[in-house]
Amino acid sequence: MLDWKWVRENKDFVRRALETRNSSPELLEEILAVDEKRRGLQREVDELKAKKNQLSKNVGACKKEGKDPAPLLREIEGIAVTIEKLDRELKEIEKIWEEKLLFLPNLPHHTVPVGRSEEENVEVRRWGEPRRFDFSPRPHWEIGEELGILDFERGAKVASSRFTVLWGQGALLERALINFMLDLHTEQHGYKEVFPPFLVNTKTMIGTGQLPKFYEDLYHCQDDLHLIPTAEVPVTNLHAGEILEEEDLPLSYVAYTACFRREAGSYGKDVRGLIRQHQFNKVELLKFAHPESSYEELESLVHDAEMVLQLLGLPYRVVALCTGDLGFAAAKTYDLEVWLPSQGRYREISSCSNFEDFQARRANIRFRSASGKVAYVHTLNGSGVAVGRTLLAILENYQEKDGTVVIPEVLRRYMHGLELLIPSVR
RNA sequence: GGAGAGGUGGCCGAGUUGGUUGAAGGCGCUCGACUCGAAAUCGAGUAGGCAAGUGAGAGCUUGCCUCGUGGGUUCGAAUCCCACCCUCUCCGCCA
Numbered sequence: 406m407l408d409w410k411w412v413r414e415n416k417d418f419v420r421r422a423l424e425t426r427n428s429s430p431e432l433l434e435e436i437l438a439v440d441e442k443r444r445g446l447q448r449e450v451d452e453l454k455a456k457k458n459q460l461s462k463n464v465g466a467c468k469k470e471g472k473d474p475a476p477l478l479r480e481i482e483g484i485a486v487t488i489e490k491l492d493r494e495l496k497e498i499e500k501i502w503e504e505k506l507l508f509l510p511n512l513p514h515h516t517v518p519v520g521r522s523e524e525e526n527v528e529v530r531r532w533g534e535p536r537r538f539d540f541s542p543r544p545h546w547e548i549g550e551e552l553g554i555l556d557f558e559r560g561a562k563v564a565s566s567r568f569t570v571l572w573g574q575g576a577l578l579e580r581a582l583i584n585f586m587l588d589l590h591t592e593q594h595g596y597k598e599v600f601p602p603f604l605v606n607t608k609t610m611i612g613t614g615q616l617p618k619f620y621e622d623l624y625h626c627q628d629d630l631h632l633i634p635t636a637e638v639p640v641t642n643l644h645a646g647e648i649l650e651e652e653d654l655p656l657s658y659v660a661y662t663a664c665f666r667r668e669a670g671s672y673g674k675d676v677r678g679l680i681r682q683h684q685f686n687k688v689e690l691l692k693f694a695h696p697e698s699s700y701e702e703l704e705s706l707v708h709d710a711e712m713v714l715q716l717l718g719l720p721y722r723v724v725a726l727c728t729g730d731l732g733f734a735a736a737k738t739y740d741l742e743v744w745l746p747s748q749g750r751y752r753e754i755s756s757c758s759n760f761e762d763f764q765a766r767r768a769n770i771r772f773r774s775a776s777g778k779v780a781y782v783h784t785l786n787g788s789g790v791a792v793g794r795t796l797l798a799i800l801e802n803y804q805e806k807d808g809t810v811v812i813p814e815v816l817r818r819y820m821h822g823l824e825l826l827i828p829s830v831r
Numbered sequence: 832g833g834a835g836a837g838g839u840g841g842c843c844g845a846g847u848u849g850g851u852u853g854a855a856g857g858c859g860c861u862c863g864a865c866u867c868g869a870a871a872u873c874g875a876g877u878a879g880g881c882a883a884g885u886g887a888g889a890g891c892u893u894g895c896c897u898c899g900u901g902g903g904u905u906c907g908a909a910u911c912c913c914a915c916c917c918u919c920u921c922c923g924c925c926a
Contacts, residue, residue: 447882451895458895461907465850474906481906499881648841648879773841777861777877 406506406766413440422512425519425728432509439502446495450488457484507611508618511763513728514700514737520727526740527727532711533720535744536802542746545800546678549575551808552800553829555679566676567668567683569793574826578799578812579686581819582792583661586688586713590789594709596659596690601639603662604630609642612768614734614760621669624683632665636689637786644693645768648779654772655694655702659789662687679797680752686792692785693770696762699783700737703759707739710755710789717813719798720744722751736761741790743798754794757787 412419416437420430460481467474518527549555554575560568571579590596606629610616615623615638616631624632633639640660649656664687675681690709694702707723714721726738735758742751762781765771771779803811810826817824 444882447895451882454896455894457906462851464906468850478906485906650841771879773860775861779841779879 406763407509407512408762408766409440409506413437419512423510426510426513426731427521427729428510432505436502436505436509439498439505443495443498443502446491446498450491450495453484453488453491457481457488460484504617507767510733511731511736511760513731514759514761516700517731517737518725518727521729522727523730525727526730527725529723529725529739531720531722532715533718533744535720535746538746540806542801542804544678544747545797548800548804548808548810549679549797551828552810552826554578554826557678565683567681569679569682574820574823575796577820577823578796578816578826579792581816582795583686583688584819585716585816586789586792587659587661589713589716590659590688590690590709593712594657596657596709599640599643599658599660601636601643601660601662603633603639603665605633605639605642606630609638609645609768612642612645613638613764614767618733622667624665624667633662634666635664635786636660636662636687637691640689640691641764641770641784641786642768644770647770649693649770649772649782651695651772651774654782655692655698658691660689660691662689679793682793685794688789688792690757690787690789694783694785695772696780696783699759699761699785702783703737703739703757703785706785706787706789707741707757710741710757710787713790713795714741714743714754716815717795717799719795719802721754732756732758734758734760734763736763739787741788743794744802745798746801746804752794754798755788755790758785760784760786 407419412433416433419433423430423433460477464474464477464481467477518525520526546555546557550557552575554572556570556572559570563570587598591598604626607616610623610631615634623634626632639662640658643658644656663684665684668681668683671681679685690706692699692702692706711721711723721741721743724740724742726735726740731738738756738758740753741755741757743754744750745752761783764784765781770782770784772782773779799813800810803813805811808828812820812824812826
C-alpha cells in the first residue's frame with residue numbers, strides 16, 4: 406500500500422511511475438475520485454459529531470443542576486438521524502477506497518531501469534565460467550531419472566503434474582542443500598533461523614500483497630487458511646501490528662519452508678523437470694530494515710544469496726529487473742540466474758527485493774525512533790536460494806559423460822561424505 | 832469439541848451503581864536539574880489512525896474514531912447486551 410496522503414499530493418509523479426511498470430492509470434483515477442468523496446463526507450460527519458458530543462455533555466451537566474434536558478434531547482435526536490445516514494455512506498465509501506487501494510502496486514525505486522518487459526532487464530554482474538563439455542550436456546530430468554532419484558511419474562500419480570518424488574540420494578541431496586543454506590546464513594551471515602507455519606490466514610496474505618489481487622495463484626484451504634507460496638508471507642507478517650525498537654534494526658531472518666503455487670497461467674511453460682513445480686523447497690532471507698539503510702541491506706542480502714551459488718561452484722549472473730518486470734509489491738528487485746548447460750542459458754534461482762514500506766503499511770509493521778516518532782520499517786526478502794532449482798543446477802552442471810554426478814565439495818559433509826552419484830542400474 | 836478465566840497505551844497494570852477517564856499508578860523512553868562524568872535522586876514530557884486549519888519545514892492547533900474485532904442498547908459505554916476471534920487453566924482427542 407502506498408502512502409495515500411503522499412500520492413494525493415504527487416498525482417502526476419505517481420501516474421508516470423505507474424506507467425513505467427505497465428500498470429493501467431484508471432485505477433489511480435478511480436481511487437482519487439473516491440478519496441475526494443470520502444474526505445468531504447468525513448468533514449461533514451465530523452462536524453455533526455462534534456456538535457452532538459457537545460450537546461450530550463450538556464445533558465449531563467444539565468441533569469446535575471437539576472434542570473430539564475428535554476430541549477437538548479430533541480436537538481440531539483435531529484442531528485443523530487443525519488449522522489447515522491452520513492456515517493453509513495462514509496463507511497461504505499471507506500471500504501471501497503481501502504479495497505481499491507489494495508490493488509495499487511508499489512512504485513519503482515529511481516534506480517530501477519525503465520523497460521517494458523523481461524527483455525529490458527539489466528545484467529549487473531556475472532560470476533563463474535560456464536563449463537565446457539566434451540559431450541552434449543543432458544537435461545536434469547534425464548540425469549535424475551537415470552540416477553533413480555527423480556520420479557516424475559509417481560509425483561503425478563499421487564498428486565498431479567508438476568509434483569515430483571525424490572528418492573534416496575536425491576532426497577538426501579535436497580535435505581543437504583537446505584541444511585547447507587541454513588547453516589551458511591545463520592553461521593556466516595548473521596541471520597536468525599525461523600520455522601514458520603506453511604498455512605496462513607487471509608489477513609496475512611493481504612499483509613504481504615498476495616491477496617486480494619493474486620487469489621488464482623494460491624492454493625486455498627478450509628478455515629480461512631491458505632498454503633504459502635513463499636516464506637516471505639508468514640515471516641514478514643511475524644511482526645504485523647508490532648512496533649519494533651529502532652536499535653534492533655535491521656532484523657535478519659532466514660527460514661526454510663515448502664512453497665505452494667498453482668502456477669495458473671503458466672500452462673505449457675517448463676513442463677518437464679523440476680523448474681516449475683506446485684510444491685518446492687526454498688530457503689528465504691528476510692530483513693526488517695531502517696528506511697535510511699534499506700538499499701544497502703538489499704545489496705548485502707543479494708551478496709548473501711550469491712554466496713550460496715559461489716560455494717556450490719554454480720555459474721550465475723545478477724540481473725536488475727526493469728520497471729515493467731517488477732513484482733506487484735516490490736520497489737526494486739535483483740534476480741540471481743544460474744547457468745543451465747542443457748538450456749544454454751541462465752535461469753532464475755533467486756529473487757531479492759526491497760519492498761520499502763509497501764508491505765509494512767499493509768501489515769502495519771513500524772518502529773519507534775529515538776525521538777519517539779513511529780514510522781514504517783522497510784521489508785526485504787530474497788531466496789537464499791530456491792532448493793529444487795539448485796538441485797537441478799547441480800545435476801546439470803556437475804554431470805559426467807557416464808551419467809554420474811559429482812557432489813560439490815561443500816555439500817559432502819551434509820551427505821555422509823558422498824562424493825559421486827552413480828546410476829544404480831550400472 | 833466441553834467447562835471456566837481473561838483480552839486496556841512500547842511493556843506491566845488500575846478502572847463494571849454508564850457522564851470532563853483516551854484512560855490512575857509503575858516500568859521503559861526523551862528532555863532538564865544535580866555531577867568532572869555516570870549511577871542514584873528530583874522535575875517535565877511521552878498512544879495510534881483519519882480529517883481540517885496553520886507554517887517554507889521540523890512542527891503546532893482543532894475535530895472525529897479507536898480500551899481484542901464487529902454489531903446493539905443509550906442523549907452519552909473501556910464500563911450494559913449479542914456474535915465472533917485470540918490467550919490461559921482443566922477435561923476430551925491426538926503426532
